[in-house]
Amino acid sequence: MIYDVCVIGSGAGAGPIIYELSRNGLSICVLEKGDIYxxxxxxxxxxxxxxxxxxxxxxxxxYHTIEEFVEGSWQKFPTYETAWSFWNGNLLGGSSNFMSGYFHRLKPNDFKLASTYGIAQNSNIVDWPISYDDMEKYYEKVERIVGVSGEVQEYEFVEPRSTKDFPYAPLQENKIVELIDKACRELNYKTIKTPRAILSRQKEHRNPCYYSNYCGSYACSSAAKGSSRASLIKDALVTNNVKIIPNAFVIKLNTSKDKKIESAIYLTKDGSKKEIKAKLFVIAAQAVETSRLLLNSKDENFPKGLANNSGNVGKNFLSSSGGIVSATFDESNLPLKDLLASGLFVNRSIMDWYYSEKFKGGTIDILFEHANPIRRASFLRYDENDELVIGEKLQNSIFERLTKTRTLNMELFLDWTPNDNSFISVDEKYKDKYGIPVANIRIGSHEQDLKAANFLKEKALKVFEKMGGKDIVSIISALPSSNLQAGGCRFGDNPKTSVLNKYCQSHEVSNLFVTDGSFMPTGGSVPFTWTIYANSFRVADYIKENFENIII
Structure with a gap:
């Protein structure tokens, strides 16, 4: 059988494609590396x-390999040595199953950083080939279909909207938000309620949040969280136009003489090879694995990798994490019954410094540390002198930590600066158990990123000090957060400097689209997921309107 569309991956970049094209009558085959849950x-x-x-x-x-600049040279470390995993969810719906659901839109100037701030030295900053106005209706579409809870509030950098408010009311909040809001008012900072891709009320087959206290890093058992699986793919399956093949690890895309993709080769769970043919292919395997697949798909048409005759595939890899600031709170700050109330959200963000006069700033998202008791207890194994704590002393310390305190985190999100030393490549010397070259991730950062992170850190410290937080610590890092991946196949109007056109269609392979975060030339100072969803809906519209011309 030759399908109309083969989609590789099933996360945020894939879900809208599957949802829209199946409802438009196209036959869809989804190749998912993981299983169905x-x-x-x-x-x-x-x-x-x-x-x-x-x-x-x-x-x-x-595994993957990581290149870090150590003692004056780039050195490569396999992740099986460090346990630093860049895998984020091999299952139907991908890593969208495990997101915390912080859904901030990009803002108008995020689409034109080069024009707004100029191009920083040693950077590859460019304007996007589309504008905020091109994306706004798709942000709104995600709010309705995927489901976003929140309350639109006025602040200096609030983005224009076509609707007055979010379709779902804000989630219930822990009373610690009163301390946060009070401290920020006294500092003349503006807090806003964080929009979340978590339902506060019933939506068709999806139940509302039941406040389990386990959200980030956990899949949602009520379907309240707006994963691609729960919010889009389940509805697409009703059309009977979608075939999902789980445990299908795509290792190569084959092209024909006319330089179009004619088939995908994948490995089954037992390692046997199979082939799927389709008229059009959409890759949404998350940024690292998407670049890896393209680079490994070499043939006589594309000796450097599929869609890579320009040499741009893998370049300008992005993350958005800048670090974290933490503080501990106890009954001296808030009654324990309120502080320890299980499952209620913090849902506060500060965007006062999203743009500064001289450089691009970022976002501070405030949340409780993840509920994981084992992880929380593990931090207590050593005392302040780095001596091992055991026995009754450790037992008492764990009891105090879990029953009398709570840790609040401020996560810093930056607009990572694209540069020549942040990219994805493959190396024939490093192969997985199937004999396929693994992705190599070089993580060179730009000095601007640490500057912005430290700027935000100082603001966060003032809030915790004003709140009366204890044991305030900060970790500022130029290392990428493995779950925040973008870039590698940036879109643009110039085929010499970009992989995709403005509709995320390959410049070199007309029946190839890439719809995960790979398309982003810059990332904004927020998590990427909402923009990935919105852009995928935008691309789906283009494919629906032009399918017959694309496959000619």
Whole structure:
């Protein structure tokens, strides 16, 4: 059988494509590297879900290599040596199952950083080939279809909207937000309620949030969280136009004499090879793996990798994390019954410094540390002198930590600066258990990123000090957050400097589209997921309107 469309991956970049094209009558084959799970399969068991690779490959079998600049040279480290995993969810719906659902839109100037701030030295900053106005209706579409809860509030950098408010009311909040709001008012900072892709009321087959206290890093057993699986793919399956092939690890895309893709080769769970043919191919495997697949798909048409005759595939890899600031709170700050109230959200963000006069700033998102008791207890194994704590002393310390205190985090999100030393490549010397070259991630940062992170850190410290937080610590890092991936196949109008056109269609391969975060030339100072969803809906519209011309 030759399908109309083959979609590789099933996360945020894939879901809108599957949803829209199947409802438009096209036959869709989805090749998902992981298995299929439903709400009844999802557990809040930290050992099973977080501390073991249930939804991701074992690093002994499938790993990446990381290039870091150490002692004056770039050195490569396999992730099976460091346990630093860049796998984020191999299952239907991908890593969107495990997101915390912080849904901030990009702002108008995010689409034109080069024009707004100029091009920083040693950077590859460019304007996007589209504008905020091109994306606004798709942001609104995500709010309705995927489901976003929140309350639109006025602040200096609030983006223009076509609707007055979010379609779902804000989620219930812990009373610590009163301390946050009060401290920020006294500092003349403006707090806003964080929009979340989590339902506060019933939406068709999806139940509202039941405040389990386990959100980030856990799949949602009520379907309240707006994963691609729960919010889009389930509805697409009703059309009977979608075939999902799980445990299908795509290793190569084959092209024909006319330089179009004619088939995808994938490995089954037992390692046997199979082939899928389609008229049009959409890759949405998350940024690292998307670049890896293209670079490994070499043939006589594309000796440097599929769609890579320009040499741009893998270039300008992005993350958005700048670090974290933490503080501990106890009954001296808030009554324990309020502080320890289980499951209620913090849902506060500060965007006062999203833009500064001289450089691009960022976002501060405020949240409680993840509920994971094993992880929280593990931090207490050593005392302030780095001596091992055991026995009754450790037992008492764990009891105090889990029953009398709570840690609040401020996560800093930056607009990572694209540069020549941040990219994805492949190396024939490093192969997974199947013999396929693994992705190599060079993580060179730009000095601007640390400057912005430290600027935000100082603001966050003032808030915690004003709130009366204890044990305030900060970790500022230029290292990427493995779950925040973008870039590698940036879109643009010039085929010499970009991989995709403004509709995320390959310049070199007319029946190839890329719709995960790979398309982004810059990332904005927020998590990427909402923009990935919105852009995928935009691309789906283009494919629907032009399908017959594309496949000629």
């Amino acid at each position: 439903n709400e009844k399969d999802f557990s809040k068991d930290e050992i099973a879900v977080v501390r073991r690779p249930i939804y991701t490959p074992s690093l002994k079998d499938e």
